Structure formats: structure tokens, C-alpha cells
Amino acid sequence: MKQFKQSQLLSGLPDQFFAALTKKAAQYVSAGHDVINLGQGNPDQPTPEHIVASLKEAAERPDFHKYPPFQGQNFLKEAAAGFYKREYDVDLDPQTEIAILFGGKAGLVELPMCLMNPGEYMLVPDPGYPDYWSGAALAGVQMDYMPLVEENRFLPDYGDIGKARLERAKMLLLNYPNNPTGAQATRAFFDETVALAYEHNICVVHDFAYGGIGFDGQKPPSFLQSQGAKEVGVELYTLSKTYNMAGWRVAFLAGNPSVISAVNLLQDHMYVSLFSAIQQAAATALSGPQDCVRELSNRYEKRRNALVDACRSIGWDVTAPAGSFFAWLPVPKPYTSVQFSDLLLEKAHVVTAPGIGFGAHGEGYVRVGLLTEEARLQEAIRRIGRLGLFSAL
């Protein structure tokens, strides 16, 4: 068998940091241990029934068995614009200000390729979602990290970046509610971001993957609600989390028309568009009843409360996340995040994601997903409590 060498482009891709952990966790499962996996980010609930029903009905339509139109169905773009008007009072032109994506991941990888040239700089959060790095590697662009630290509520401090770095930056990536820290942004922070982007000619990409999941009565703000946001950027909205549609691979990008047309151009060369029946079901999700979204957010909030209470009861001093379905828990001394995560797997059979896997400023934390029932979350923390690492209150 001939072995063909991978391209230089592929060899530049970042390592899959969490692959080793997933493998190790699988070994514990095959050895018969009751492993509680809190390390991943896969929604555990099914897609709401009315959305599945919409797909079934749409799958029967012969006109949907043909190629879909390039750049997607108008009805989905109109549903996306209607969703932004209803949820955020943001006006978007469905034709010029919405692009349909094969999931948020595709958009994140396409955007640097569409807007940047090799060697140019993109400001990215540290810690951050690792797909940002994949997009940078495939486009050959440099990443310039913005530390997210607890003292600044996990928001980047623009004052720290300095003029020279702002002048060379072409793109700025943000994500609130945040993966991995669970922090929320404020309208004031987004207003500041718009002013900064305007002054320095930077395209802002706000990844709003957890836009549907906010706690304590705080609906996460959209970047596009800030005055002038459309002039300087786009927001990426995936249906994966809000509607439990991670397997369906559907998302959209909303905002600045020049960015939308660049993404559409690349996609014209790479694909036609998504299966029209999926587009129909996605339109149903965005325009149909939204009780499912409130119920889902309440469910995660109850799980968050159960987890945080359990942590505090064993003496683990944690901050409650304000949104997303992740909690960002501090690692006790003297462990590193990898050592602590390994210890929890070996001794408590609990899988967590070591913070260092999300960037250098992720050290000192582990990420825990709220993607299992309250009783399992409590059981995980009880097991950790038995290790005697914290002094119970």
C-alpha cells in the first residue's frame, strides 16, 4: 500500500488535545467502571418533536430531493431574520445579511479563509474554543491571544492589547456566553467592542453558540444589538445548542453584508447548500414555538444550581456560570489542570476537561459540562469530595 503524505496545510493543524483524555476515559469504561463523563459538550436532550416532525414532512417533498438553491433557501434566511427581529429587535436583510452554514464549526473555519491573508493577525480569546485555532491554521493566519481572567469577569481587557497589536489585527473573535468559562458579556462591553473595531478597522466575529442559554433571568445579549455592530462585524448563530440540533449541522451567520458575501462566495465553490428538508426544519425551529428553549435553559440552570451547591458542600469554592452549559472550576493546589483531571478520572471515575486544553490562561481550571441529570452531577461531586482534597465547610 502506498502511503501518501499529508499536505503541509494539514500538518499545520493543531493537535486534538482532548483525544488522549477521551481514549483514557474509554479504557475506564471498558474496564467496567461507572464513569461520569463531564468532559464533553454534546447536548444530552433530543431535538424538540415539532422540529423532527417538520423534517419528516419535508423529507417527503420531491422538490426537496433536487439540488437546493445556491446560498440556501430564502425561507430559512427569512426565518433567521425574523428570529433576530423577534428575539433581539435587530433588523437584518435576509438576502444580504444572512448566510446559511453547515453548522457553526464550518463558519468558524471559513471566516479567516474568507477575510484574511496568510501571516495576518486575528485576536482570539485565551482560553477559547479550539476550533478557532483550526480556522487560523487552515488560513495560515497568526493568532494573537487575549487573556480572559476571572478578575475581569472573563472579558478581554482591550486596554491591555496596545495600539500596535490593534492596528495589525484584521479579525477579533469573541464568544459569549463563553465556552469554556460560562461567563456572559454585557451590552456595554459589546458597545466598547464596536467602537474599538471601528477605530482600528477590525472585523468582529461574535460566536453566539450559547445565545439561548442564560441564567438568573439574564437573556444573553446579541452583539448585533449594539449600535453600529453590523458595520464592523457578524454574529454566528448555531441551532446545535438552542434547539438540541447538534447532529443536524445547521447554523447561520448574520450581519455585515461584505462578510456575508465573502462566505457565500467560498461556499458557492465548496458546496451547493444543505438538504432543503433540514433547512425547512431549521426554519421551523427558528419561527415555531419557543417554549422548548426556555425549558432547556431552565433545565441547565437547575443542573448548574445542583452542581454549584454540591461543590460548595464539599468545600470547593466555585463561581456559578452565568450562561452556556459549562462550569469552569478552579483546580486545587498543588495540581496542574491535567494532573487534577487525571486524578479525578483515576480515583473518582469522573471525566473533566483540563483548562490548559483551551489555552495557556485555561491553566488552573477544569471545565465541567452540565449535560447529565442533576443526580449524576451530584454523584460526581460526592465522589470528588471523598478524595479529601477540599476541607468541607
Ligand SMILES: Cc1ncc(COP(=O)(O)O)c(C=O)c1O
Ligand atoms: C463556542 C462554540 N462555538 C461553536 C460551536 C460549534 O457548534 P456547531 O458546529 O455544532 O454549530 C461550539 C460547539 O461546541 C462551541 O462550543
